[in-house]
Amino acid sequence: MKYSKLFGKTIKESPKDEVSTNAKLLLRGGFIDKLMSGSYTLLPLGYRVKEKIEQIVREEMNKTGAEEVLMPLLHPKAIWNETGRWESAKEVMYQFKKDDKDYALSFTHEEIVMDLVRKHVSSYKDFPVKVYHFSTKFRSELRAKSGILRGREFLMKDLYSLHDTEEDFSKYYWEVSDAYLKIFKRIGLDAKIVEAGGGVFTKNITHEYQVLSDSGEDTIYFCEKCDFAQNDEITEVKEGDKCPKCSLAGSGQADVIKVGKAIEAGNIFKFGTYYSEKMNTTFVDKNGEKKFPYFGSYGIGITRLIGIAVELFNDDKGIIWPKEIAPYQVHLVGLNKKADEVYQKLLDEGIEVLYDDREGVSAGQKFADCDLIGIPIRLVVSDKTQDKIEWKERSKKETELISLEKTLKRLRI
Ligand SMILES: [Zn+2]
DSSP: OBTTTOSSOOOSSOOTTOOSHHHHHHHHHTSEEEEETTEEEEOHHHHHHHHHHHHHHHHHHHHTTOEEOOOOSEEEHHHHHTTTHHHHTTTTSEEEEETTEEEEEOSOOHHHHHHHHHHHOOBGGGOOEEEEEEEEEEOOOSOOOSGGGSOSEEEEEEEEEEESSHHHHHHHHHHHHHHHHHHHHHHTOOEEEEEEEETTTEEEEEEEEEEEOTTOSEEEEEOSSSSOEEETTTOOOOTTSBOHHHHHHOSSOOOBOEEEEEEEEEEEEEEETHHHHHTTOOEEOTTSOEEOOEEEEEEEEHHHHHHHHHHHSEETTEEOOOGGGOSOSEEEEESSTHHHHHHHHHHHTTOOEEEEOOSSOOHHHHHHHHHHHTOSEEEEEOTTTTTSEEEEETTOSOEEEEOHHHHHHHHHO
């Protein structure tokens, strides 16, 4: 992609009405545009990051046997009345009237999946059902101040599973948990599994995937020696307490509980048969008996992950994208005409490259834009580099002069 042709360029000044690091850097880097508080357009650069994240999530979801679908965002009131959530989730749901009928904009899809299953599934042989989609969610937010970490409208991957036995459900629940950990690892995030409350979804204990960050809105209590971690909504431990899990295990010394700010990257919910009973979704089991299926849902915030990555990986110059989700592999800075040839060679090799081909823009300005945009590798072609190319990684200070051949070889790995 030639930078001169790219829609959405860098902005010098930090936007005055944004307080969060992710919004400031994404707006300045030309990744997003703000329509109103909590509502952003993904510009071409931001869209590419979204596509990379989605693909990682899709691959890991498919490995669990889940199938991709796409469900509607406009829902009739009647379906929400079946579970009572038209009233109980009123605060988070956008509800409105049109031509004397009541509608809601989707903030989740449990009711819709339940309706699908009761129409399409009748026998134990049809289980398990595992469906997911990538779609927009609408949530009424009074304080939308965290950039794309907390929007009124955002992208999410939500998976739903139904099972004929509790055993099969529990097995799959932890399989999805493992898939989540793989996803976060691939993106370069170190996520903790944290026990939490279920909000407008369930009264059961749920599991959140939390990434430690000073800009986080959540507070978690955790042990560094074992996997004990709880959200402040439900925890009974205090900072400095002996870890209840290590103490129980009795093997050596228990560690002390630490407290930290964290950002929620995903969550998984066990509903049991609550929703199937409410919506009268049944199946016939092996013995010919009518049963309610076990139900779970599993969410990952896609646009939120973009925000988390920026909050975690940045410096005073801009973003430092993890390789797997960077919009391009390489940022080529052309300071003479020879750069055109290098650009073509990179394209021929199938390398994703953003080529700063602008004329009349200083080298200093081009380098500053590279640092702000945060693509992992910067290549410079100039009169000074002669027949070599300057190689610099965004996360490092040093530069190297290497041949085109060597450059291509490194990029292929
Ligand atoms: Zn512990």
